[in-house]
Amino acid sequence: MKRLRTTSERNKLVQSIGFTGLSLAALITVIPIVLVVAYIFWQGSPAISWEFISGFPREGMRAGGILPAIVGTFWLTLGTGIIAVPLGIGAAIYLAEYAPDTNWTRAIRIAIINLAGIPSVVYGLFGLGLFVLFLQFGTSIVAGSLTLAIMTLPIIISTTEEALRAVPNSFRVVSISLGGSKWQTIRRVVLPQALPGILTGVILGLERAAGETAPILFTVAAFFLPRLPTSILDATMALPYHLFVISTQVPGMPIQIQYGTAVVLLTFVLGMNSVAAVIRSRARARRQW
Amino acid sequence: MSSTEVHTASSSALEINNKIFIEGLSVGYSDGTESLRDVSLVVPDHAITVLFGPAGGGKSTLLRTMNRLNDLADVVRLSGHVWLDGIDILDPSIDVISLRRRVGIVFTQPVVLPMTIRQNLTYGLELAGERSRNRLEEAVEQSLRAAALWEEVSDRLDDPAVALSGGQQQRLCLARVLALEPEVILLDEPTSGLDPISTGKVEASLQELKEHYTFVLVPHSIQQAARTADYAAFILDGQIIEYAPGKQIFTHPQDQRTEDYVEGRFG
Numbered sequence: 001m002k003r004l005r006t007t008s009e010r011n012k013l014v015q016s017i018g019f020t021g022l023s024l025a026a027l028i029t030v031i032p033i034v035l036v037v038a039y040i041f042w043q044g045s046p047a048i049s050w051e052f053i054s055g056f057p058r059e060g061m062r063a064g065g066i067l068p069a070i071v072g073t074f075w076l077t078l079g080t081g082i083i084a085v086p087l088g089i090g091a092a093i094y095l096a097e098y099a100p101d102t103n104w105t106r107a108i109r110i111a112i113i114n115l116a117g118i119p120s121v122v123y124g125l126f127g128l129g130l131f132v133l134f135l136q137f138g139t140s141i142v143a144g145s146l147t148l149a150i151m152t153l154p155i156i157i158s159t160t161e162e163a164l165r166a167v168p169n170s171f172r173v174v175s176i177s178l179g180g181s182k183w184q185t186i187r188r189v190v191l192p193q194a195l196p197g198i199l200t201g202v203i204l205g206l207e208r209a210a211g212e213t214a215p216i217l218f219t220v221a222a223f224f225l226p227r228l229p230t231s232i233l234d235a236t237m238a239l240p241y242h243l244f245v246i247s248t249q250v251p252g253m254p255i256q257i258q259y260g261t262a263v264v265l266l267t268f269v270l271g272m273n274s275v276a277a278v279i280r281s282r283a284r285a286r287r288q289w
Numbered sequence: 290m291s292s293t294e295v296h297t298a299s300s301s302a303l304e305i306n307n308k309i310f311i312e313g314l315s316v317g318y319s320d321g322t323e324s325l326r327d328v329s330l331v332v333p334d335h336a337i338t339v340l341f342g343p344a345g346g347g348k349s350t351l352l353r354t355m356n357r358l359n360d361l362a363d364v365v366r367l368s369g370h371v372w373l374d375g376i377d378i379l380d381p382s383i384d385v386i387s388l389r390r391r392v393g394i395v396f397t398q399p400v401v402l403p404m405t406i407r408q409n410l411t412y413g414l415e416l417a418g419e420r421s422r423n424r425l426e427e428a429v430e431q432s433l434r435a436a437a438l439w440e441e442v443s444d445r446l447d448d449p450a451v452a453l454s455g456g457q458q459q460r461l462c463l464a465r466v467l468a469l470e471p472e473v474i475l476l477d478e479p480t481s482g483l484d485p486i487s488t489g490k491v492e493a494s495l496q497e498l499k500e501h502y503t504f505v506l507v508p509h510s511i512q513q514a515a516r517t518a519d520y521a522a523f524i525l526d527g528q529i530i531e532y533a534p535g536k537q538i539f540t541h542p543q544d545q546r547t548e549d550y551v552e553g554r555f556g
Contacts, residue, residue, distance in 0.1 A: 178413035
């Protein structure tokens with residue numbers, strides 16, 4: 001009887017240590033995020049003005065606005081989406097719904113996982129070699145978008161595949177038993193149910209593309225180009241690279257402008273994140289399974 | 290019991306049309322289990338044929354072979370013939386999709402598609418290319434009436450189907466199959482999750498509908514088997530032990546194993 005009591009006491013102690021440790025871990029992960037966002041907004045918001053967002057850089061980027069970088073990042077994100085979204089969703093549908101479990105498809109999956117682990121600067125060099133030089137796109141929006149798209153694909157493919165696999169198999173069996181073909185089943189039952197998950201993955205992927213510096217470094221980003229791009233073969237300024245440039249390459253840079261640029265980039269990325277969160281929670285409320 | 294004996298036994302009583310004729314069917318799964326061994330069976334038209342026996346005996350496999358739904362499972366060995374109106378549906382070259390429109394199935398768990406009640410009912414028809422609003426509307430009402438569900442849902446056809454109770458969902462699943470106007474309907478323990486009242490409604494629907502359809506039912510209890518069977522096959526370990534008109538098999542079983550099972554001595 002005595003031993004049993006000590007065991008249960010020990011269990012209680014272990015439980016409370018575990019609980020404290022886990023909640024501390026959760027708290028510690030939140031602190032830096034809150035600090036980073038709060039600090040950047042605190043430092044940067046005084047720089048935000050209509051001129052800053054809609055104007056062109058002046059005096060060697062030490063004054064004026066960052067419109068070309070905003071527009072550049074917008075086009076790059078859009079271009080990345082146009083390339084990576086259909087390709088990634090298509091690949092995921094193949095892998096989740098059609099691919100038999102063979103060595104070949106297992107190899108494809110491993111390749112995708114590895115693709116996600118490649119450092120982004122390597123993507124940048126690859127883009128420089130293939131798109132800029134070999135295919136002669138030059139440093140251009142199309143070369144940058146292609147490079148970012150390759151980097152984004154594994155994120156879109158794996159989240160889409162996961163969303164498709166989460167749709168209960170019984171829906172597929174029912175649809176097929178009612179005379180549905182495989183594709184009809186996917187298009188009319190599986191995809192609509194997986195759509196919120198897919199959209200979340202797409203947004204998270206594009207958000208990553210919008211914030212990356214290394215892949216665009218050699219493929220599209222202009223150091224200083226105080227005009228808006230006129231075609232997809234044009235180079236452009238972009239927010240992450242601009243931030244890097246004004247933080248490290250330009251002497252006598254007012255710190256406010258640096259933080260102001262960071263605020264704009266962060267707002268862009270966090271805004272996309274919030275859209276993803278809203279889609280996810282709405283879908284969860286509506287889900288019928 | 291061989292199929293020829295069954296054939297003479299049934300045709301002596303009545304003029305019976307055989308809708309499905311299964312001949313020497315064996316099915317094995319990839320994990321090495323042999324689900325069915327040399328099974329032969331006739332399924333008469335416009336009647337309820339019940340497949341009963343202990344769990345794991347191969348009843349569901351037999352059922353799902355009749356509309357090739359086993360294609361989705363990892364069947365590695367398949368031999369024999371399943372004739373539907375004289376056409377071997379196991380022939381790889383047949384059009385499986387139109388087969389499944391002719392041979393519908395209702396599953397153990399009612400799985401309503403994540404859509405409205407109306408969309409659940411029109412789903413199969415729309416896939417088959419039906420575009421006429423009128424005909425779809427007609428099918429919705431007729432199939433709901435046939436499944437004894439119309440009174441309960443006619444005023445909320447555009448609500449999500451998942452909002453229905455379990456019993457209503459299962460009748461919706463039956464209605465969804467009826468909307469396709471199949472010739473054969475396979476029922477895999479369709480009432481196992483239902484309360485006695487809902488079960489009664491489903492069974493009453495079947496009795497009414499059987500003059501238009503051919504039913505193959507895996508019952509969820511021996512009592513249901515006895516209540517509903519026009520013909521019944523006792524399946525044990527992948528083999529048909531006995532096959533006879535329902536009245537006979539549940540009152541005077543010929544095989545000792547059937548008798549033991551019917552009287553509740555095992556299973």
